[in-house]
Amino acid sequence: MTLNYVRFGNGSPLLLVHGLGVGWRSWSPIIDELAEHRDVIAVDLPGFGETPSLTGEVSIAALADSVADFIREHDLGGVSTVGQSMGGRIVLELARRGVGGDTVALDPGGFWSDRERAVFGATLRPSIGLVKVLRRFLPALLGNSAGRTLLLAQLSARPWALSRDTVLPDVRGLADSPSTGAALNALIHGPKQEGAASGTVPGRVTIGWGRRDLVTVPKQATRASELFPDAVLHWFERCGHFPQWDAPKEATRLILDRTERG
Template sequence: MHFHAFRRGHGQPLLLLHGLGSNWRTWQPVLDGLSAHREVIAVDLPGSGHTPALDGPVSIATLADAVTTFLHEHHLIGIDVVGNSMGGRLAMELARRSVVGAVVALDPGGFQQGWEQPFFDRTGQVFLGLIRLSRPLMPLLTRTRWGRTLLFAQYSSHPWDIPAELALAEMKSYAASPSVPELRRSLILRGGDVPQGAAIDTLARPMVIAWGHYDRVCLPRQAERALRLFPQAQLYWFEHSGHCPHWDSPAETVDLILKVTGRTSQPYTVRGAEAVGQGIQPSL
């Protein structure tokens, strides 16, 4: 299938995967910093932005099939990848399949358990309904600080600072995506329909799972569950970020991505006193 993709920069390619119902524009706060060092390829995933929806079921597994085909067609197997939320879980699945290189998963989805599953599924349904009903008001709401705060309080630690153009693009994409309801339920209630059994401990390239301390979508407690599945990964805490560190802490996000995915052995620090799981180094 055809993927709509934004490309900028030169050097080793770097794939960016957005979250549920979003589009490539979500990465605008970090594009300049990343493209100064890498060739950035930010795609609209199937059913989002300008990429058509998949035929048949939509899940992390079927999205991974589609992205793998895209990588084969463009001779990008082994590319380093960064994903946020749903895109973070997708990046981890691609690593499990050994089709990508280094991975930075920003607040990945798909690790809800217990009460978190029905609660976030239901709140997601309500939010999507409200966004679709409010579409005529979106240009006004996203143009004001109070409007952006209202719309993005769950996603950002300082939503009033999200650029108005980015906020409007996010709301339009989320409201228009035909895949959001099915993919949200697959991700929250069934872990994305990907294997959740034995831990994956044969990663060939680095993986960092990064989490915002103020994430109100994928709660910080879920980081430990992600690490159980990928015990070789390391955990990085964004001290001042919510669900989207590339919005809340763009300079720190760029620095982390370049260090983790760099072909040289640049050091990076695992942050946060609450680092958990195997393979975690103490914060410095």
């Protein structure tokens, strides 16, 4: 599987892995500033953006395999990795396997209780279904604060304060990406994230969490910290599931401060 990607900037390499949504463009609110300090490589996971879907079963393990293969094929051993949501889970899985270097995971999935996972599926799946139904009306709906508040209350702590250009690509991606449903099923029905014993990860691990995240709720941060005891936990105040939406400057600073400098 060959992943579509963009690469630009200067400095030490930094690999960005998105969650459910549009693909690498999910990083648009912060990617330019990151590229002022890093050689940024942002991938489209299989079935998102411009990368074809997997031919076999879609699982978190298979998606992580595709990123590990990309790292090997592009001679990026030891690269710092950053992921958000499903991408956050993927970069933690890579760290658990010993792949990559410093790791920053923003609001990662996989650390829920059985009840929380059931709620996650029962709330997010209908939301994605609604977005699909409203696909042609999304630019207009997201162009005003009331529409953003209605559609994005689950994803953002302050949806009315966001711009349409910030959120429209990811919301469209939820509706359009061929692998949205299969990846969601993998999150809901697949295994939870395994941890890594102290001293076994290849670099520093940082886990960032929005205090007002309604998708991967804040209590899951405690489980993530227990499973990755070497990790540093950073809280984003007044922030939902997308730090690059609600706290872009803080997210950028965290990523730059907690990844290897060239």
